[in-house]
Amino acid sequence: MERTILFFASAFCQTNQMQQDGTHRYANAVGWRMRTVEYGRAARDRTGHDGVRGRDDIRRLVEFWKADGCIVDCGNEPTTLKASDFAGIPTVFLDRHPDTIESGAVCVSSDAVAVASSAAQVLMELGLGDYAYVGWTEPVIWSREREERFAEIVYLNGKVFHQFPQPPRKIVDSRLHTLLLSWLPSLPKPCGIFAANDYVARIVLEACAQLRIAVPSEIVVVGVDNEDRICENTSPTLTSVMSDNDRGGYIAAETLDELIRGKSPGNRTFGVLTVVRRQSTCRYKRSDARVLAAVENIRRQACEGLTARAVIAGMGCSRRLAEIRFREVTGHSILDEITEVRLMHAQMLLRDPRKTVEIVAARCGYNSAVALRKAFLSHMGEKLSVWRERQRC
Numbered sequence: 001m002e003r004t005i006l007f008f009a010s011a012f013c014q015t016n017q018m019q020q021d022g023t024h025r026y027a028n029a030v031g032w033r034m035r036t037v038e039y040g041r042a043a044r045d046r047t048g049h050d051g052v053r054g055r056d057d058i059r060r061l062v063e064f065w066k067a068d069g070c071i072v073d074c075g076n077e078p079t080t081l082k083a084s085d086f087a088g089i090p091t092v093f094l095d096r097h098p099d100t101i102e103s104g105a106v107c108v109s110s111d112a113v114a115v116a117s118s119a120a121q122v123l124m125e126l127g128l129g130d131y132a133y134v135g136w137t138e139p140v141i142w143s144r145e146r147e148e149r150f151a152e153i154v155y156l157n158g159k160v161f162h163q164f165p166q167p168p169r170k171i172v173d174s175r176l177h178t179l180l181l182s183w184l185p186s187l188p189k190p191c192g193i194f195a196a197n198d199y200v201a202r203i204v205l206e207a208c209a210q211l212r213i214a215v216p217s218e219i220v221v222v223g224v225d226n227e228d229r230i231c232e233n234t235s236p237t238l239t240s241v242m243s244d245n246d247r248g249g250y251i252a253a254e255t256l257d258e259l260i261r262g263k264s265p266g267n268r269t270f271g272v273l274t275v276v277r278r279q280s281t282c283r284y285k286r287s288d289a290r291v292l293a294a295v296e297n298i299r300r301q302a303c304e305g306l307t308a309r310a311v312i313a314g315m316g317c318s319r320r321l322a323e324i325r326f327r328e329v330t331g332h333s334i335l336d337e338i339t340e341v342r343l344m345h346a347q348m349l350l351r352d353p354r355k356t357v358e359i360v361a362a363r364c365g366y367n368s369a370v371a372l373r374k375a376f377l378s379h380m381g382e383k384l385s386v387w388r389e390r391q392r393c
Helices: 016-030 055-065 112-124 141-156 173-186 198-211 245-260 289-304 308-315 319-330 334-350 357-363 369-380 384-391
Strands: 004-010 033-039 069-073 091-094 106-110 130-134 160-163 191-195 219-224 239-243 268-270 272-276
Touching: 004 016, 004 055, 016 033, 016 069, 016 245, 069 245, 091 245, 106 112, 106 245, 112 141, 112 191, 112 219, 112 239, 112 272, 130 141, 130 198, 141 160, 173 198, 191 198, 198 219, 245 268, 245 272, 272 334, 289 308, 289 319, 289 334, 308 319, 308 334, 319 334, 334 357, 334 369, 334 384, 357 369, 369 384
Parallel strands: 004 033, 004 069, 069 091, 091 106, 106 268, 130 160, 130 191, 191 219, 219 239
Antiparallel strands: 239 272
């Protein structure tokens, strides 16, 4: 039987599209009709209507579409929407912590343990002894959980965790910036900082720049969400943990399906897709401006067909000297760096069953699917098809 499902998309959440992709993929599989409705700041139209916020709007929408169920994408945004606002029909809250809503509501949220673990692994690979966490601009549960899990991992590994003086109530960006200006100089250097999300990480980087604290040689920074508009426009560019929001959308739809069929699925979580590494964690034992520029060039252009010859030309020295310098700083060759960036991007794309190997190969700088499969086997130690099948389990 065909069902109509309303997807309430938070205007605050920058990862809505990925979550909707996962939701719609499940909807297509079970024959649902999906209707997307925005709520929040981005929903303001010419008449001044400020989006779907109250139960009256929701009730009218549910009645208009004769909806069988709802998915509400909260995007970690504090929201007044409640389960009781949805006219009694099955409803799943996506990317909202269960403790922020009344008992009995069903939530699908990001796994704080997986996020904190991913950030910790990136930072600890650099061999640092001191670590810290900078939370969100208000004391919300998801930020506190990330801090607690990160601190646990730091202590477990015998390292030092430094507490940021987080205010007990909501603060504006300028206040967070001021607090960081007072706190950052007190940290031992080098120190690894895990920020609640990319927005907070950007403020940390701005404070470091004002204090003339070098990133990543003195402070190393990792954010969360992989917001390109932030990560690619900070100085240095920002390494970020990328949650598997597409999978989160799929799980939310799957959970709603169970609710509609009378089951009690309970709250669920989704994990991390990957960590997108950029300059804020690009810390080597030796420093060479030409090599660092080459690494950043590879990160940006490897999937556009960049060759080792083009990288060497950009370094402005002989091939032999370029390779020697690159290996001394990074521990591997220029071609290895290109391949690593391409395969990291390939793994992200291959998780989507709708994308063929041929499409992935073209988007990752390979001239054929055969070339991608060969590189994958050589560097990953298993066949691409075997790896891809395992991701679906």
